[in-house]
Amino acid sequence: MAKILIAEDEPDIRDLIAFTLRFAGHEVVAVSNGEEVLETLPQCMPDLVLLDVRMPRMTGFEACMQMKATPQLRDIPVVFLSAKGQEAEIQEGLRVGAVEYLLKPFAPNDLANRVNELLRQFGVGK
Numbered sequence: 001m002a003k004i005l006i007a008e009d010e011p012d013i014r015d016l017i018a019f020t021l022r023f024a025g026h027e028v029v030a031v032s033n034g035e036e037v038l039e040t041l042p043q044c045m046p047d048l049v050l051l052d053v054r055m056p057r058m059t060g061f062e063a064c065m066q067m068k069a070t071p072q073l074r075d076i077p078v079v080f081l082s083a084k085g086q087e088a089e090i091q092e093g094l095r096v097g098a099v100e101y102l103l104k105p106f107a108p109n110d111l112a113n114r115v116n117e118l119l120r121q122f123g124v125g126k
Contacts, residue, residue, distance in 0.1 A: 002124045003027045004115070005046040007037045007063065008081070009055040016108065017050065017081075024112040034058025038066055041073055047124040048115065053082040053093065061096050068097040077122050079115075081106075 004021055008014035009032050018028045029044045031037055035057045037049065049067070051060035060080055067073045079100040080093040093101045100118060102111070 001025050001027055002047040002119050003029070003044060004048045004050060005029045005031070005037065005040060005044060006050040007031050007034060007055060007060065008050075008052045009033055010052075013052075013104070017111065020108040020112050021115060024116065026115075032056075034060060034063030037063045041067065041076075046076060047122070048119060049076055049078045050115075051078060051080050051098075053080055053084060053089065061092060064093075064096045064098060077118060079118065 004026050006014065006017050006028060008017060014030050014032065018030045021028050029040060029046065031040055033055045037051065051063060053060040064078050067076065067078065077099045078097055079102060080098045081102050081104055082089065083104045085103045090101045100114070102114065
């Protein structure tokens with residue numbers, strides 16, 4: 001089982017992602033904005049972070065950049081989840097440090113499968 005931090009400002013989407021990943025056997029910590037990501041990370045030290053791009057208080061891009069600038073957090077893989085699929089935005093997400101950029105909407109099973117693949121890729125067992 002992996003520990004996954006998700007940040008999504010839409011409660012219904014956040015609940016769906018959390019339910020999906022818990023059902024897949026993971027421990028999930030859910031927050032609603034980028035500031036909460038940075039506040040929560042040092043205490044929970046997840047194996048993977050899923051970030052929405054557009055959130056209040058601090059975007060996913062800003063949270064990722066600050067995370068990657070912090071020595072004890074920089075090696076945690078980040079995946080962006082966004083409804084915006086323009087190539088420039090995808091490239092920006094990868095430039096700031098994400099390992100993957102997934103587009104919403106997604107099928108819950110597809111999300112769980114992709115997260116499990118990434119966890120295996122980064123050597124984190126379920």
